[in-house]
Amino acid sequence: MTGSDPAPAVTGTDEHLSPRITLEGPLVLQSGVSLSPVTIAYQTYGALNADKSNTILICHALTMDQYVAGPHPSTDKRGWWDALVGPGKVIDTNRFYVVCSNVLGGCMGSTGPKEINPETGQPYGLQFPVITIRDMVQAQARLLEQLGIDKVFCVTGGSMGAMQALEWAHRFPDRITAAVPIAGSYRHSAQNIAFHEVGRQAIIADPEWRQGNYLEEGTTPHRGLAVARMAAHITYLSEPSLHRKFGRKLQDRDSPTYGFDADFQVESYLRHQGYTFVDRFDANSYLYITRAMDYFDLAEESSGQLANAFKDSPVRFCLISFTSDWLFPTAESREIVHALNANAAKVSFVEIETDKGHDAFLLDEPEFHGTLRGFIEGAATSVGLGSANKETSSD
Amino acid sequence: MTGSDPAPAVTGTDEHLSPRITLEGPLVLQSGVSLSPVTIAYQTYGALNADKSNTILICHALTMDQYVAGPHPSTDKRGWWDALVGPGKVIDTNRFYVVCSNVLGGCMGSTGPKEINPETGQPYGLQFPVITIRDMVQAQARLLEQLGIDKVFCVTGGSMGAMQALEWAHRFPDRITAAVPIAGSYRHSAQNIAFHEVGRQAIIADPEWRQGNYLEEGTTPHRGLAVARMAAHITYLSEPSLHRKFGRKLQDRDSPTYGFDADFQVESYLRHQGYTFVDRFDANSYLYITRAMDYFDLAEESSGQLANAFKDSPVRFCLISFTSDWLFPTAESREIVHALNANAAKVSFVEIETDKGHDAFLLDEPEFHGTLRGFIEGAATSVGLGSANKETSSD
Numbered sequence: 001m002t003g004s005d006p007a008p009a010v011t012g013t014d015e016h017l018s019p020r021i022t023l024e025g026p027l028v029l030q031s032g033v034s035l036s037p038v039t040i041a042y043q044t045y046g047a048l049n050a051d052k053s054n055t056i057l058i059c060h061a062l063t064m065d066q067y068v069a070g071p072h073p074s075t076d077k078r079g080w081w082d083a084l085v086g087p088g089k090v091i092d093t094n095r096f097y098v099v100c101s102n103v104l105g106g107c108m109g110s111t112g113p114k115e116i117n118p119e120t121g122q123p124y125g126l127q128f129p130v131i132t133i134r135d136m137v138q139a140q141a142r143l144l145e146q147l148g149i150d151k152v153f154c155v156t157g158g159s160m161g162a163m164q165a166l167e168w169a170h171r172f173p174d175r176i177t178a179a180v181p182i183a184g185s186y187r188h189s190a191q192n193i194a195f196h197e198v199g200r201q202a203i204i205a206d207p208e209w210r211q212g213n214y215l216e217e218g219t220t221p222h223r224g225l226a227v228a229r230m231a232a233h234i235t236y237l238s239e240p241s242l243h244r245k246f247g248r249k250l251q252d253r254d255s256p257t258y259g260f261d262a263d264f265q266v267e268s269y270l271r272h273q274g275y276t277f278v279d280r281f282d283a284n285s286y287l288y289i290t291r292a293m294d295y296f297d298l299a300e301e302s303s304g305q306l307a308n309a310f311k312d313s314p315v316r317f318c319l320i321s322f323t324s325d326w327l328f329p330t331a332e333s334r335e336i337v338h339a340l341n342a343n344a345a346k347v348s349f350v351e352i353e354t355d356k357g358h359d360a361f362l363l364d365e366p367e368f369h370g371t372l373r374g375f376i377e378g379a380a381t382s383v384g385l386g387s388a389n390k391e392t393s394s395d
Numbered sequence: 396m397t398g399s400d401p402a403p404a405v406t407g408t409d410e411h412l413s414p415r416i417t418l419e420g421p422l423v424l425q426s427g428v429s430l431s432p433v434t435i436a437y438q439t440y441g442a443l444n445a446d447k448s449n450t451i452l453i454c455h456a457l458t459m460d461q462y463v464a465g466p467h468p469s470t471d472k473r474g475w476w477d478a479l480v481g482p483g484k485v486i487d488t489n490r491f492y493v494v495c496s497n498v499l500g501g502c503m504g505s506t507g508p509k510e511i512n513p514e515t516g517q518p519y520g521l522q523f524p525v526i527t528i529r530d531m532v533q534a535q536a537r538l539l540e541q542l543g544i545d546k547v548f549c550v551t552g553g554s555m556g557a558m559q560a561l562e563w564a565h566r567f568p569d570r571i572t573a574a575v576p577i578a579g580s581y582r583h584s585a586q587n588i589a590f591h592e593v594g595r596q597a598i599i600a601d602p603e604w605r606q607g608n609y610l611e612e613g614t615t616p617h618r619g620l621a622v623a624r625m626a627a628h629i630t631y632l633s634e635p636s637l638h639r640k641f642g643r644k645l646q647d648r649d650s651p652t653y654g655f656d657a658d659f660q661v662e663s664y665l666r667h668q669g670y671t672f673v674d675r676f677d678a679n680s681y682l683y684i685t686r687a688m689d690y691f692d693l694a695e696e697s698s699g700q701l702a703n704a705f706k707d708s709p710v711r712f713c714l715i716s717f718t719s720d721w722l723f724p725t726a727e728s729r730e731i732v733h734a735l736n737a738n739a740a741k742v743s744f745v746e747i748e749t750d751k752g753h754d755a756f757l758l759d760e761p762e763f764h765g766t767l768r769g770f771i772e773g774a775a776t777s778v779g780l781g782s783a784n785k786e787t788s789s790d
Contacts, residue, residue, distance in 0.1 A: 031653035130653040190637040190661045191629065197662045198625045200655065201669070205618035207602055223600035230593045231626050234586065239721075242585040248692060256690055258426035258525040260595065260682065264689065266585045267592045274596070287655060294659065295651055297643060326634075326721075 017073045018043050018066055018109050023142045033129040040143045041109025042066050042101035046093030055149050056091055058100040059157030059164035062289050065108040066100045074280055083364050090373045104139040105131045105289050107282035114282045126212035133296045137167040156180035158361030163296050170298055170309045178316040178379040183325050183361045185332035186306055187297035195235055196290040199228030203283050212284055225283045226274030233273045238324035238357030306339040317347040318375040322360040412468045413438050413461055413504050418537045428524040435538045436504025437461050437496035441488030450544050451486055453495040454552030454559035457684050460503040461495045469675055478759050485768045499534040500526045500684050502677035509677045521607035528691045532562040551575035553756030558691050565693055565704045573711040573774040578720050578756045580727035581701055582692035590630055591685040594623030598678050607679055620678045621669030628668045633719035633752030701734035712742040713770040717755040
């Protein structure tokens with residue numbers, strides 16, 4: 001399903017199946033640090049049209065990557081938005097050219113703490129500079145330039161992907177037509193910073209982390225990373241969904257063992273989540289990306305007024321939130337809607353009723369998919385991108 | 396403020412300032428294990444009256460202990476309910492004889508994993524049997540018997556203390572007049588089991604835990620225990636209270652450092668919570684007590700029907716919950732109220748409006764204190780325990 005690439009890709013290391021592009025010149029980060037070279041790994045789906053107007057940029061969440069659809073190269077699963085992205089699907093790759101890049105700081109081929117620091121010949125580890133959501137978006141913008149794409153039809157993503165979509169609308173309002181931030185916020189809350197800090201402390205507490213130098217030293221802080229993942233995973237779900245799925249059901253036994261085995265199914269599930277995560281994710285990347293989310297605050301960046309972040313924005317917005325999402329609750333999307341309304345921006349907002357919590361943006365939620373399909377359709381028509389085949393035939 | 400003890404106390408080890416009593420005969424646990432000897436450390440406040448009818452038994456929460464009021468021997472703080480317990484206070488030690496014992500499995504002088512296993516001469520560690528809320532309550536009941544107290548006027552406590560108060564009402568309805576379960580539940584939810592499991596995994600992941608034998612080996616799993624505490628601490632608060640207290644405020648700096656220091660006040664606060672906790676709590680006790688809470692399910696114990704747990708109960712109940720408590724939400728107290736109503740039990744129920752989350756039961760919440768004062772007053776009058784002085788003078 002990977003489409004043709006309009007720009008030559010730099011060949012990456014063997015472990016990465018994605019094409020990679022090295023940005024021309026250094027990337028000046030929000031911290032002031034100049035980072036060079038910066039390589040970005042990305043996937044594309046569908047084909048770029050003749051006037052290069054049909055790009056949908058998908059921004060991934062904390063622990064996701066550029067493998068949006070189709071088989072994932074290092075797990076036995078499909079891409080994280082495979083339900084949404086593909087021929088004839090909500091994000092229809094017969095019509096749109098879908099691009100998703102691994103974020104700066106990530107661990108699936110883009111420059112990040114596990115890649116080699118050219119100054120030392122060793123993995124960056126904690127020598128890697130702290131990055132922000134703005135830095136991730138700057139790297140994406142540079143990638144798209146080098147791919148010859150001046151204007152993006154739509155930027156979308158859930159969770160940290162929503163933060164990136166908002167940053168795109170804030171920084172590059174003239175380079176995107178539409179933005180769909182899903183289950184996101186304009187700033188990371190105190191509670192969310194606190195949960196991230198627990199995860200980071202769990203990693204740092206693991207002696208195998210070796211002050212961040214575990215790659216050189218041949219160790220893996222898998223226990224710390226697993227604990228971080230377990231704590232985070234609870235926040236992605238909701239109490240009602242945990243209750244519905246597991247309740248207090250015992251795991252493969254009729255009565256409690258009165259011990260510390262995973263007596264309850266929910267414990268067994270959580271341990272599985274923790275210990276499979278460590279096979280596919282880098283502990284230092286987890287530190288850097290959680291930190292980037294913590295620093296995100298579009299209001300603070302805009303003289304304390306979120307409305308200033310979207311002054312006279314020409315972008316069409318669609319905000320989507322989920323009723324049972326307590327990590328990025330609806331109220332935070334609503335604040336963004338108010339800020340956009342204050343600018344008389346084009347904004348639609350849908351709160352989807354579901355008990356599936358934050359992770360609902362990854363799941364098969366018909367009302368969510370219908371909302372996204374409808375918005376994309378309308379926005380596409382407004383810029384002359386035509387309409388879906390089945391709608392054309394019914395005209 | 397410690398009152399006179401009606402029964403001779405066994406002298407404990409020097410580090411424990413509380414009197415301790417060794418139960419006569421073994422304690423047969425819910426798991427079937429017979430544990431012996433069992434020693435219980437306890438504090439008392441006020442004086443037992445002539446007919447031994449004025450006892451209020453306070454049951455402590457997961458990380459609390461028997462030091463309810465007055466100075467705590469190993470921290471520089473006052474007891475955890477010092478705001479409520481004392482002369483003239485809501486739980487008036489001029490009128491009532493207050494007893495609080497360290498739970499079985501605890502680490503402040505009662506028999507638990509850090510005490511010496513007489514069979515080996517070494518600390519129990521993981522040789523300690525898994526205990527339950529029922530076991531804790533059985534131990535309390537035996538303690539009270541040995542103190543010569545046949546009937547308790549009121550059993551109360553918050554969180555795990557509420558579980559014990561409910562277990563008392565279930566097991567010994569004729570031995571208590573009133574029960575006040577605060578911010579509790581009749582069973583631990585899947586989400587709460589999940590959070591506990593994260594804490595346990597954090598402790599077990601710490602190599603200094605040494606398979607539970609850290610005391611013999613002279614190590615301390617302080618990093619794992621601190622991470623467990625940090626994760627748990629978030630659940631004791633609410634997002635609005637974290638936002639009000641910390642928001643995104645930086646710690647002693649004007650701009651972010653773009654590093655992994657505790658840039659945000661909430662991080663600094665959380666680290667402090669984690670690293671002060673390890674000075675006063677035993678990691679294995681944390682494993683055992685969280686496990687006891689996980690196993691608690693009064694409905695399951697009563698043929699799946701919570702109402703059966705309180706059949707024809709003569710106990711006067713007052714349930715108290717807090718609006719922003721997402722660990723033990725109001726809905727769970729309400730289920731208990733429904734079960735009590737189905738038995739035509741005497742029950743009052745108050746949900747207190749507060750943004751302080753689960754920890755509100757430890758804080759100065761005037762409506763909560765007023766509710767508790769009013770209920771105790773009414774229940775005391777109903778059993779001829781007289782009324783408070785100021786009310787007597789206004790008669």
